[in-house]
Amino acid sequence: xxxxxxxxxGFTVDIRLAIFENGDRITDFLISKWKEWGQDAIRMxxxxxxxxxxxxxxxxxxKKLAELQNGFPWWSTHFFMVDERFVAFGHPDHNFSMIKTMxxxxxxxxxxxxxxxxxxxxxxxxxAEDYERDLQSYFQSVKKKSPRFDFILLGMGEDGHTASxxxxxxxxxxxxxxxxxxxxxxxxxxxxxxxYSVINRAKNxxxxxxxxSKAHIVKRVIEKRDPQYPxxxxxxxNGTLWFVLDRDAAYLVGDA
Ligand code: 6PG
Numbered sequence: 001x002x003x004x005x006x007x008x009x010g011f012t013v014d015i016r017l018a019i020f021e022n023g024d025r026i027t028d029f030l031i032s033k034w035k036e037w038g039q040d041a042i043r044m045x046x047x048x049x050x051x052x053x054x055x056x057x058x059x060x061x062x063k064k065l066a067e068l069q070n071g072f073p074w075w076s077t078h079f080f081m082v083d084e085r086f087v088a089f090g091h092p093d094h095n096f097s098m099i100k101t102m103x104x105x106x107x108x109x110x111x112x113x114x115x116x117x118x119x120x121x122x123x124x125x126x127x128a129e130d131y132e133r134d135l136q137s138y139f140q141s142v143k144k145k146s147p148r149f150d151f152i153l154l155g156m157g158e159d160g161h162t163a164s165x166x167x168x169x170x171x172x173x174x175x176x177x178x179x180x181x182x183x184x185x186x187x188x189x190x191x192x193x194x195x196y197s198v199i200n201r202a203k204n205x206x207x208x209x210x211x212x213s214k215a216h217i218v219k220r221v222i223e224k225r226d227p228q229y230p231x232x233x234x235x236x237x238n239g240t241l242w243f244v245l246d247r248d249a250a251y252l253v254g255d256a
Contacts, residue, residue, distance in 0.1 A: 013235045016242045017222065019250045023060060023210065026244060030061050030208070033242075034151070035072070037204055041150040042076045047142050048150050051080040051194060053163065054095030055155040057208055059102055066106035074109040078138065081131075082152060083164040083193040084117035086124045086181075093189075094119070117179075117192050124181040124190035131192060132179040147178060149202040152194075156209050160217045160229025164193035171195065172230055199234055206242040207231065209249045218245065219252040 020026045041048040052058070065072075085093045096116040104114055115134055121127045139147045154162045164182045165171050171182045171193060178198040182191045199205060209218055220226040222243055227233055234241060245253075 013237075014240045015222075016240060017250075017253070018242065018244045019253075020244070020246055022246065026208070026210070026246060027061050027064050029244065030206075031064055031068070033204075033206070034065065035068075037151050038072065038077065041203075042073055045142065045144075046076060048073075048077045049080070049139075049142070049148075050077065050151045050153070051082045051149050051202075052099055052153050053082040053155045054084075054098060057155050057210055058153060059098070061153075061208070062099055062102035066103045069107065072107075074107050075113070077109065078113050078115065079104070079109075080115045080135070080138075080149070081117050082154060082199075083191055084119060084127075085187075086119050086127065086190040086192065088119060089116075119192075124183075124192055128177070128179045128181050128192045132177060135178055135198070147198050147201070149198070150204065152199055152202045152205045154199075154205060154207045154231070154234065156207055156214060156217065156221070156231045158213055158217065160221060160226075160231050162207070162231040162234060163199065164191035165196070165230040165233075167228060167230060172233065196233060200236055201238075202236060203239040204242065205234060205236050205239065206244055207234075208244050210246040212248040212251065214249050215252045218243075218249050219255070222253055 018029060038048040081096055084095050087094050090097050117131045118127055121130060135147045156162050159167055166182055166184055169182050171180045174180045174195045178195055180195050182193055217229055221229050221231045225232045
Protein backbone atom coordinates (compact mmCIF):
# COMPACT_ATOMS: atom_id res chain seq x y z
CA UNK A 1 0.00 0.00 0.00
CA UNK A 2 1.41 3.35 -0.96
CA UNK A 3 1.89 6.11 1.56
CA UNK A 4 2.12 9.86 1.30
CA UNK A 5 1.37 10.04 -2.36
CA UNK A 6 3.25 6.96 -3.51
CA UNK A 7 1.62 4.99 -6.32
CA UNK A 8 -0.30 1.86 -5.37
CA UNK A 9 0.94 -1.13 -7.34
CA GLY A 10 -1.46 -3.51 -9.10
CA PHE A 11 -4.04 -0.97 -10.25
CA THR A 12 -4.64 0.02 -13.85
CA VAL A 13 -5.83 3.43 -12.72
CA ASP A 14 -2.97 5.55 -11.34
CA ILE A 15 -4.03 5.66 -7.70
CA ARG A 16 -2.04 7.49 -5.04
CA LEU A 17 -2.65 7.17 -1.37
CA ALA A 18 -1.57 9.82 1.13
CA ILE A 19 -2.24 9.32 4.83
CA PHE A 20 -1.57 12.05 7.38
CA GLU A 21 -1.45 12.33 11.15
CA ASN A 22 -3.74 15.32 11.38
CA GLY A 23 -5.73 17.96 9.57
CA ASP A 24 -2.89 20.50 9.49
CA ARG A 25 -0.64 18.09 7.64
CA ILE A 26 -3.43 17.33 5.18
CA THR A 27 -3.99 21.01 4.53
CA ASP A 28 -0.26 21.63 3.97
CA PHE A 29 -0.20 18.77 1.46
CA LEU A 30 -3.26 20.06 -0.37
CA ILE A 31 -1.85 23.56 -0.55
CA SER A 32 1.43 22.31 -1.98
CA LYS A 33 -0.39 20.20 -4.60
CA TRP A 34 -2.63 23.15 -5.42
CA LYS A 35 0.39 25.35 -6.11
CA GLU A 36 2.15 22.65 -8.12
CA TRP A 37 -0.87 21.77 -10.30
CA GLY A 38 -1.92 25.39 -10.66
CA GLN A 39 1.49 26.55 -11.80
CA ASP A 40 1.87 23.60 -14.20
CA ALA A 41 -1.55 24.19 -15.76
CA ILE A 42 -1.02 27.92 -16.17
CA ARG A 43 2.43 27.37 -17.69
CA MET A 44 1.05 24.85 -20.18
CA UNK A 45 -2.31 26.36 -21.08
CA UNK A 46 -2.64 29.78 -19.37
CA UNK A 47 -5.45 28.65 -17.10
CA UNK A 48 -6.07 26.44 -14.08
CA UNK A 49 -9.52 24.84 -14.20
CA UNK A 50 -10.85 23.32 -11.02
CA UNK A 51 -14.10 21.91 -9.67
CA UNK A 52 -14.75 22.00 -5.93
CA UNK A 53 -17.09 20.06 -3.65
CA UNK A 54 -19.27 21.15 -0.77
CA UNK A 55 -19.51 19.39 2.57
CA UNK A 56 -17.70 20.06 5.83
CA UNK A 57 -14.39 18.33 5.24
CA UNK A 58 -12.82 20.78 2.75
CA UNK A 59 -13.69 23.97 4.65
CA UNK A 60 -10.31 24.30 6.36
CA UNK A 61 -8.56 23.83 3.03
CA UNK A 62 -10.67 26.57 1.44
CA LYS A 63 -9.84 28.97 4.26
CA LYS A 64 -6.13 28.19 3.95
CA LEU A 65 -6.24 28.67 0.20
CA ALA A 66 -7.61 32.16 0.78
CA GLU A 67 -4.51 32.93 2.86
CA LEU A 68 -2.37 32.58 -0.27
CA GLN A 69 -3.79 36.01 -1.19
CA ASN A 70 -1.58 37.56 -3.86
CA GLY A 71 0.74 34.57 -3.76
CA PHE A 72 -1.37 32.71 -6.32
CA PRO A 73 -2.46 33.66 -9.86
CA TRP A 74 -6.20 33.78 -9.14
CA TRP A 75 -6.89 35.70 -12.33
CA SER A 76 -5.89 32.61 -14.32
CA THR A 77 -7.91 30.27 -12.13
CA HIS A 78 -11.47 29.22 -12.96
CA PHE A 79 -13.69 27.66 -10.32
CA PHE A 80 -16.55 25.29 -11.11
CA MET A 81 -18.79 23.30 -8.80
CA VAL A 82 -18.72 19.50 -8.51
CA ASP A 83 -22.31 19.56 -7.31
CA GLU A 84 -24.97 21.81 -5.89
CA ARG A 85 -28.14 21.52 -3.88
CA PHE A 86 -31.20 23.04 -5.58
CA VAL A 87 -31.66 25.78 -3.00
CA ALA A 88 -31.39 29.55 -3.29
CA PHE A 89 -28.08 31.34 -3.22
CA GLY A 90 -27.20 32.12 0.43
CA HIS A 91 -29.10 29.09 1.83
CA PRO A 92 -26.96 27.33 4.51
CA ASP A 93 -26.84 24.18 2.31
CA HIS A 94 -25.84 26.01 -0.87
CA ASN A 95 -22.34 24.79 -1.72
CA PHE A 96 -21.24 27.77 -3.78
CA SER A 97 -22.29 30.18 -1.02
CA MET A 98 -20.19 28.25 1.50
CA ILE A 99 -17.11 28.33 -0.73
CA LYS A 100 -17.71 32.00 -1.50
CA THR A 101 -17.61 32.82 2.21
CA MET A 102 -14.52 30.70 2.88
CA UNK A 103 -12.54 31.55 -0.24
CA UNK A 104 -13.90 33.67 -3.09
CA UNK A 105 -14.78 36.67 -0.91
CA UNK A 106 -11.26 36.71 0.49
CA UNK A 107 -9.22 36.71 -2.71
CA UNK A 108 -8.85 39.05 -5.63
CA UNK A 109 -10.59 37.16 -8.43
CA UNK A 110 -12.84 38.40 -11.25
CA UNK A 111 -16.49 37.37 -11.00
CA UNK A 112 -16.23 35.89 -14.49
CA UNK A 113 -13.78 33.27 -13.15
CA UNK A 114 -16.47 31.88 -10.84
CA UNK A 115 -18.92 29.39 -12.32
CA UNK A 116 -21.75 28.67 -9.89
CA UNK A 117 -24.59 26.34 -10.84
CA UNK A 118 -27.69 28.48 -11.31
CA UNK A 119 -30.24 27.25 -8.81
CA UNK A 120 -32.73 30.01 -9.56
CA UNK A 121 -33.80 28.42 -12.85
CA UNK A 122 -37.18 26.77 -13.33
CA UNK A 123 -36.15 23.24 -12.37
CA UNK A 124 -33.10 21.15 -11.39
CA UNK A 125 -33.06 19.71 -14.93
CA UNK A 126 -32.95 23.20 -16.42
CA UNK A 127 -30.06 24.06 -14.07
CA ALA A 128 -28.17 20.95 -15.12
CA GLU A 129 -28.66 21.74 -18.82
CA ASP A 130 -27.51 25.34 -18.33
CA TYR A 131 -24.44 24.22 -16.45
CA GLU A 132 -23.51 21.75 -19.13
CA ARG A 133 -23.69 24.60 -21.65
CA ASP A 134 -21.49 26.74 -19.37
CA LEU A 135 -18.92 23.97 -19.19
CA GLN A 136 -18.91 23.47 -22.96
CA SER A 137 -18.57 27.13 -23.76
CA TYR A 138 -15.89 27.77 -21.15
CA PHE A 139 -13.73 24.85 -22.27
CA GLN A 140 -14.18 25.82 -25.92
CA SER A 141 -13.01 29.31 -25.02
CA VAL A 142 -9.79 27.90 -23.58
CA LYS A 143 -9.41 25.77 -26.71
CA LYS A 144 -10.14 22.40 -25.16
CA LYS A 145 -12.35 20.16 -27.23
CA SER A 146 -14.14 18.72 -24.23
CA PRO A 147 -14.06 19.59 -20.53
CA ARG A 148 -10.92 18.31 -18.86
CA PHE A 149 -10.37 19.73 -15.40
CA ASP A 150 -6.87 20.16 -14.05
CA PHE A 151 -8.12 19.35 -10.58
CA ILE A 152 -11.37 18.01 -9.11
CA LEU A 153 -11.77 17.87 -5.35
CA LEU A 154 -14.21 15.21 -4.13
CA GLY A 155 -15.53 14.18 -0.74
CA MET A 156 -17.22 10.94 0.23
CA GLY A 157 -20.27 10.31 2.38
CA GLU A 158 -20.77 7.43 4.81
CA ASP A 159 -22.91 5.65 2.19
CA GLY A 160 -20.06 5.85 -0.32
CA HIS A 161 -21.59 8.66 -2.39
CA THR A 162 -19.37 11.23 -3.97
CA ALA A 163 -20.29 14.50 -5.66
CA SER A 164 -24.10 14.02 -5.79
CA UNK A 165 -23.72 10.53 -7.19
CA UNK A 166 -25.68 8.46 -4.67
CA UNK A 167 -26.09 4.67 -4.45
CA UNK A 168 -29.02 3.38 -6.48
CA UNK A 169 -29.71 6.58 -8.46
CA UNK A 170 -29.98 7.01 -12.23
CA UNK A 171 -27.20 9.60 -12.15
CA UNK A 172 -24.69 6.75 -11.77
CA UNK A 173 -25.60 5.43 -15.22
CA UNK A 174 -25.55 8.71 -17.09
CA UNK A 175 -23.08 8.29 -19.92
CA UNK A 176 -23.82 11.08 -22.38
CA UNK A 177 -24.40 14.11 -20.22
CA UNK A 178 -21.71 15.85 -18.21
CA UNK A 179 -24.15 17.32 -15.70
CA UNK A 180 -27.26 15.66 -14.35
CA UNK A 181 -29.68 15.72 -11.45
CA UNK A 182 -30.16 13.44 -8.48
CA UNK A 183 -33.49 13.09 -6.73
CA UNK A 184 -33.08 11.58 -3.32
CA UNK A 185 -35.82 10.13 -1.18
CA UNK A 186 -33.94 10.98 2.01
CA UNK A 187 -33.02 14.59 1.16
CA UNK A 188 -35.29 17.62 1.08
CA UNK A 189 -34.13 18.95 -2.28
CA UNK A 190 -32.75 17.81 -5.61
CA UNK A 191 -29.08 18.06 -6.46
CA UNK A 192 -27.18 18.88 -9.59
CA UNK A 193 -23.94 17.04 -10.16
CA UNK A 194 -21.07 16.47 -12.55
CA UNK A 195 -21.21 12.93 -13.93
CA TYR A 196 -18.48 10.33 -14.21
CA SER A 197 -18.02 11.29 -17.85
CA VAL A 198 -16.42 14.57 -16.84
CA ILE A 199 -14.95 13.52 -13.47
CA ASN A 200 -13.11 10.57 -14.96
CA ARG A 201 -11.56 12.72 -17.65
CA ALA A 202 -9.77 15.09 -15.27
CA LYS A 203 -6.03 15.34 -14.80
CA ASN A 204 -6.08 15.03 -11.01
CA UNK A 205 -9.08 13.85 -9.01
CA UNK A 206 -8.55 13.98 -5.28
CA UNK A 207 -10.72 12.45 -2.58
CA UNK A 208 -10.36 14.22 0.74
CA UNK A 209 -11.76 11.95 3.46
CA UNK A 210 -11.40 12.18 7.22
CA UNK A 211 -12.89 10.51 10.27
CA UNK A 212 -13.33 6.94 11.52
CA SER A 213 -17.03 6.84 10.57
CA LYS A 214 -15.93 6.50 6.94
CA ALA A 215 -13.14 3.95 7.52
CA HIS A 216 -15.14 0.86 6.48
CA ILE A 217 -16.25 2.41 3.23
CA VAL A 218 -12.78 3.85 2.57
CA LYS A 219 -11.40 0.32 2.73
CA ARG A 220 -14.05 -1.06 0.35
CA VAL A 221 -13.58 1.80 -2.07
CA ILE A 222 -9.78 1.84 -2.16
CA GLU A 223 -8.96 -1.84 -1.90
CA LYS A 224 -11.95 -3.55 -3.48
CA ARG A 225 -13.18 -0.80 -5.79
CA ASP A 226 -16.62 -2.15 -4.81
CA PRO A 227 -19.04 -0.69 -7.41
CA GLN A 228 -21.99 -0.55 -5.02
CA TYR A 229 -20.28 2.54 -3.60
CA PRO A 230 -20.34 5.38 -6.14
CA UNK A 231 -16.89 6.61 -5.04
CA UNK A 232 -15.42 3.33 -6.37
CA UNK A 233 -16.55 4.14 -9.87
CA UNK A 234 -14.29 7.15 -10.06
CA UNK A 235 -11.40 5.94 -12.16
CA UNK A 236 -9.44 8.62 -13.94
CA UNK A 237 -8.48 7.42 -17.41
CA ASN A 238 -5.54 9.68 -18.30
CA GLY A 239 -4.77 11.23 -15.00
CA THR A 240 -4.20 10.47 -11.35
CA LEU A 241 -6.66 9.52 -8.65
CA TRP A 242 -5.64 10.64 -5.17
CA PHE A 243 -6.95 9.49 -1.81
CA VAL A 244 -5.91 11.90 0.91
CA LEU A 245 -6.90 10.58 4.32
CA ASP A 246 -6.32 11.15 7.99
CA ARG A 247 -5.31 8.20 10.21
CA ASP A 248 -8.90 7.74 11.42
CA ALA A 249 -10.32 7.31 7.94
CA ALA A 250 -7.38 5.10 6.91
CA TYR A 251 -7.13 2.83 9.93
CA LEU A 252 -8.55 -0.25 8.16
CA VAL A 253 -6.62 0.20 4.93
CA GLY A 254 -4.01 -2.52 4.62
CA ASP A 255 -5.72 -4.75 7.24
CA ALA A 256 -6.73 -8.19 6.06
C1 6PG B 1 -21.94 17.85 -0.99
C2 6PG B 1 -20.86 17.07 -1.61
C3 6PG B 1 -20.72 15.67 -1.12
C4 6PG B 1 -19.71 15.69 0.03
C5 6PG B 1 -19.81 14.44 0.86
C6 6PG B 1 -18.90 14.50 2.07
O1 6PG B 1 -22.43 18.76 -1.61
O2 6PG B 1 -22.29 17.56 0.16
O3 6PG B 1 -20.22 17.51 -2.66
O4 6PG B 1 -20.38 14.72 -2.07
O5 6PG B 1 -18.43 15.86 -0.47
O6 6PG B 1 -21.14 14.29 1.30
O7 6PG B 1 -19.36 15.52 2.91
P1 6PG B 1 -18.63 15.89 4.27
O8 6PG B 1 -17.32 16.47 3.92
O9 6PG B 1 -19.54 16.89 4.91
O10 6PG B 1 -18.53 14.62 5.05
